Amino acid sequence: MKAIVKHRLFWPSVALLTLIAINTIARPQFILITVRNGELYGALIDILRNSAPLMLVALGMTIVIATRGIDLSVGAIMAVSGAVALTIIDGSAEPGSLGTVLIALVVALVVALVLGVWNGFLVAVVGIQPIIATLVLMLAGRGVALLITEGFITTVNSTPYEFIATGYLVGLPFALLISIAAIAVVALIERRTALGVLTEAVGINPEASRLAGVRARGIVFSAYVASGLLAGIAGIIYSSNIRAADANAAGLFIELYAILAVVLGGTSLMGGKFTIAGTVIGVLTIQTLEATILFLGVPSAQSPVFFALVVIVVVLVQSPRLHSWARTAMKTARTRGASDTGPRAKVAS
Amino acid sequence: MSADTAVAPVVEMTGITIRFPGVLALDAVDFSLRPGEVHSLMGENGAGKSTLIKALTGVYPVDAGEIVVGGQPRSFSSTADAQEAGISTVYQEVNLCANLSVGENVMLGHEPRRGSGIDWKAAHREAARHLQSLGLAIDTRSMLSSHSIAIQQLVAIGRAMVLDAKVLILDEPTSSLDRGEVEQLFSVIRDLRTRGVAILFVSHFLDQVYEISDRITVLRNGQLVGEYAVHELPRGELVTKMIGRELDELAALASVADRAIDRTGTPVLRATGVGRRGALEPADIDVFDGEVVGIAGLLGSGRTELVRLLYGADRAETGQIEVHGRSAKHSSPRQAIENRIAFSSEDRRAEGIVADLTVAENIVLGIQARRGALRKIGRAESDAVVQEYMTALGVRPADPSMLAGNLSGGNQQKVLLARWLATAPELIVLDEPTRGIDVGAKADIQRKVAELSANGLSVIFISSELEEVLRLAQRVVVMRDRRKIGELDSSGVTIEHLIDYIANEGQESVA
Numbered sequence: 001m002k003a004i005v006k007h008r009l010f011w012p013s014v015a016l017l018t019l020i021a022i023n024t025i026a027r028p029q030f031i032l033i034t035v036r037n038g039e040l041y042g043a044l045i046d047i048l049r050n051s052a053p054l055m056l057v058a059l060g061m062t063i064v065i066a067t068r069g070i071d072l073s074v075g076a077i078m079a080v081s082g083a084v085a086l087t088i089i090d091g092s093a094e095p096g097s098l099g100t101v102l103i104a105l106v107v108a109l110v111v112a113l114v115l116g117v118w119n120g121f122l123v124a125v126v127g128i129q130p131i132i133a134t135l136v137l138m139l140a141g142r143g144v145a146l147l148i149t150e151g152f153i154t155t156v157n158s159t160p161y162e163f164i165a166t167g168y169l170v171g172l173p174f175a176l177l178i179s180i181a182a183i184a185v186v187a188l189i190e191r192r193t194a195l196g197v198l199t200e201a202v203g204i205n206p207e208a209s210r211l212a213g214v215r216a217r218g219i220v221f222s223a224y225v226a227s228g229l230l231a232g233i234a235g236i237i238y239s240s241n242i243r244a245a246d247a248n249a250a251g252l253f254i255e256l257y258a259i260l261a262v263v264l265g266g267t268s269l270m271g272g273k274f275t276i277a278g279t280v281i282g283v284l285t286i287q288t289l290e291a292t293i294l295f296l297g298v299p300s301a302q303s304p305v306f307f308a309l310v311v312i313v314v315v316l317v318q319s320p321r322l323h324s325w326a327r328t329a330m331k332t333a334r335t336r337g338a339s340d341t342g343p344r345a346k347v348a349s
Numbered sequence: 350m351s352a353d354t355a356v357a358p359v360v361e362m363t364g365i366t367i368r369f370p371g372v373l374a375l376d377a378v379d380f381s382l383r384p385g386e387v388h389s390l391m392g393e394n395g396a397g398k399s400t401l402i403k404a405l406t407g408v409y410p411v412d413a414g415e416i417v418v419g420g421q422p423r424s425f426s427s428t429a430d431a432q433e434a435g436i437s438t439v440y441q442e443v444n445l446c447a448n449l450s451v452g453e454n455v456m457l458g459h460e461p462r463r464g465s466g467i468d469w470k471a472a473h474r475e476a477a478r479h480l481q482s483l484g485l486a487i488d489t490r491s492m493l494s495s496h497s498i499a500i501q502q503l504v505a506i507g508r509a510m511v512l513d514a515k516v517l518i519l520d521e522p523t524s525s526l527d528r529g530e531v532e533q534l535f536s537v538i539r540d541l542r543t544r545g546v547a548i549l550f551v552s553h554f555l556d557q558v559y560e561i562s563d564r565i566t567v568l569r570n571g572q573l574v575g576e577y578a579v580h581e582l583p584r585g586e587l588v589t590k591m592i593g594r595e596l597d598e599l600a601a602l603a604s605v606a607d608r609a610i611d612r613t614g615t616p617v618l619r620a621t622g623v624g625r626r627g628a629l630e631p632a633d634i635d636v637f638d639g640e641v642v643g644i645a646g647l648l649g650s651g652r653t654e655l656v657r658l659l660y661g662a663d664r665a666e667t668g669q670i671e672v673h674g675r676s677a678k679h680s681s682p683r684q685a686i687e688n689r690i691a692f693s694s695e696d697r698r699a700e701g702i703v704a705d706l707t708v709a710e711n712i713v714l715g716i717q718a719r720r721g722a723l724r725k726i727g728r729a730e731s732d733a734v735v736q737e738y739m740t741a742l743g744v745r746p747a748d749p750s751m752l753a754g755n756l757s758g759g760n761q762q763k764v765l766l767a768r769w770l771a772t773a774p775e776l777i778v779l780d781e782p783t784r785g786i787d788v789g790a791k792a793d794i795q796r797k798v799a800e801l802s803a804n805g806l807s808v809i810f811i812s813s814e815l816e817e818v819l820r821l822a823q824r825v826v827v828m829r830d831r832r833k834i835g836e837l838d839s840s841g842v843t844i845e846h847l848i849d850y851i852a853n854e855g856q857e858s859v860a
Contacts, residue, residue: 007381053690087358193722193723193724193725194717194720194721194722194723194724194725195396195723197706197710197714197717198717198718198722200703200705200706201703201706201710201714202701204704204706205699205700205702205704206704207699207700208694208699208700208701208702208703209703209714209718210662210682211660211662211682211692211694211700211701212703212715212768213682213683213686213715213718213719214714215683215721215722216720218722219722225852241483262852272705273705287425
């Protein structure tokens with residue numbers, strides 16, 4: 001029992017499960033998953049599907065944060081990648097053909113990759129503080145997206161492109177499959193190779209790592225490249241979902257939600273140890289919370305405050321300091337209240 | 350000169366016990382400090398001096414024991430608490446705000462007010478008055494960082510005076526001062542003593558201890574050896590009390606330095622004229638197969654700077670490096686590692702250990718870094734390497750899954766040594782590998798160095814403890830004021846001779 005409580009994912013999981021439980025109690029159909037034409041539907045499936053963009057961005061953010069960095073430009077990269085993809089499709093003679101869509105995807109992802117390389121260059125090679133380096137692209141990126149769409153909201157009608165966000169494959173939403181694939185690929189790369197542990201070493205102690213011969217620069221660089229690429233995919237899913245490239249709204253504030261997801265999952269903003277599983281839980285918590293707000297019918301004017309309040313509660317529940325306060329309080333209460341249980345009574349178990 | 354023993358002590362610590370994971374840092378130590386005395390705390394690195402000071406100043410909570418200050422039992426929960434009670438500390442690394450002016454630093458938190466604002470004129474006047482009383486006439490509006498460490502230390506003492514310190518702790522205040530500056534500091538200390546301030550002095554310079562102290566307390570291995578009036582404790586006896594059993598344990602190692610080294614062939618490493626402006630004047634050094642070259646010199650003499658240039662941790666501006674006769678360019682640690690050179694930094698916590706990774710991860714980090722991120726060292730191979738080196742070096746506790754940050758200093762040092770030995774280097778550079786670690790670990794590390802060098806590994810060994818350097822090294826490079834002043838063959842050289850060589854100009858040789 002103690003080992004479970006001590007596990008780093010215990011409290012994040014408790015937060016997520018509690019949210020799901022509250023929703024289910026409020027409206028029992030929340031938990032229901034129905035099968036229609038061999039495809040899965042339900043509130044939980046919607047949460048999984050809708051969380052895909054945030055999931056991808058948060059995965060990249062996790063790696064960047066592990067290197068003691070931060071990537072504020074992910075929302076802007078989403079806007080750029082969506083703009084690039086839709087502009088290509090919009091400009092082509094056959095917007096509905098698979099070939100056009102594939103070309104659009106490749107170009108958009110290459111652009112996102114280049115933007116990630118730019119961030120990595122500023123941080124790892126030039127040595128600019130991550131928050132400033134990525135702020136540059138955060139501010140400039142939406143301008144670039146607006147340039148690409150010439151100031152309009154580009155809309156398209158392309159069945160293959162819409163499939164990305166709304167289609168189903170083997171009974172599951174395609175966006176969810178992308179999400180799962182991304183989680184698997186990132187987890188495999190980080191944990192099956194030594195990239196994960198070297199990233200952690202660099203994040204925990206950059207100078208010791210450098211002196212130990214770790215290519216710290218390359219590792220930090222690759223984190224921003226990965227984050228850029230993942231944000232690019234997220235931008236495509238987002239634009240596919242609304243069938244439009246909206247340079248101003250795409251991925252707005254997603255960097256902040258991604259940071260929140262990473263922290264809720266138990267990865268420290270100080271860098272170092274990171275947990276992919278934790279981030280996944282963090283993302284699902286945020287997405288469930290958003291669904292809760294819709295589900296409980298919280299008026300839209302109050303929803304940001306409601307969201308914030310719940311986040312505060314979730315963060316407090318996870319706070320180690322609060323845990324130790326609670327332990328001391330319980331201990332004093334017990335020793336005061338019932339001396340017959342003996343002084344050796346274990347409290348935290 | 351000696352303090353009046355009739356005066357009631359201002360600080361009385363009894364039965365102080367502090368435990369760290371795996372180590373008993375202090376074991377029921379008693380210590381007392383009287384007003385108007387200079388009391389030296391002596392002991393080897395890792396004896397518990399710093400821990401005792403930190404217990405007194407509220408940095409560490411005590412596990413057992415009582416601290417009485419000014420007649421009242423106290424338990425400080427922070428250094429601010431201790432300062433409030435009149436206990437101020439001046440560290441070797443001055444902990445003031447370098448980007449504030451001298452006056453602001455002295456008066457910080459005690460600025461005279463005028464209305465709702467600060468009366469800066471009065472503040473600087475007040476600061477100047479305090480500094481003047483220490484014989485320091487400097488512009489209080491100048492930046493603290495524009496002054497030498499010596500002046501900064503006096504400013505820190507000035508600040509202690511503002512706080513009305515009854516107890517002043519000077520932790521290794523002289524290690525980076527020159528002789529004139531030490532004299533200036535000592536006259537300030539003497540003046541404070543006559544004003545009734547109790548001064549706790551820590552220094553590894555015996556001369557200074559005997560010059561300034563009234564009483565000496567000796568710690569060894571976390572235990573109190575005894576408290577003595579300075580005139581009752583001859584130097585030889587002090588050293589014996591400090592070193593204790595280590596003397597016997599390490600006596601056996603003395604023979605290893607007397608080993609003939611074949612210096613006819615190509616050296617493993619030869620550096621000529623490596624230097625860097627502001628860090629090191631161009632210096633030469635060479636190391637042969639199986640040789641231990643010691644580097645002796647005071648802190649800040651340029652010994653660390655020299656090895657950092659050799660390893661590529663800092664970039665050399667001048668000079669050439671040859672590895673096995675082939676010209677090599679070490680502009681980053683990786684290049685040195687490619688040439689099979691390893692470097693263990695003097696700053697274990699900041700530049701060595703990756704605290705939040707496990708012991709096993711720390712040990713294989715060197716191999717893994719060499720292989721690159723994509724070729725992960727397999728579980729079985731990793732376990733074998735970790736097991737081999739943890740056993741060979743005696744890492745305690747023998748738990749590879751423990752976080753490295755939770756180990757004691759000595760065991761962290763062993764982990765670092767393991768990390769480097771696992772990469773099978775041809776030359777290993779050890780900068781202060783035995784600083785602040787317990788005697789047993791110290792002996793283990795020295796034994797390992799002796800054994801490895803006898804088997805052909807070349808070593809550059811830096812230590813503030815000259816006994817250690819002479820014990821292990823066949824040749825000693827002597828440095829002073831960021832300059833190599835000469836080289837000695839260690840056989841037949843006594844510590845006194847070496848100290849003399851470091852202190853005086855080194856006229857025997859012109860480097």
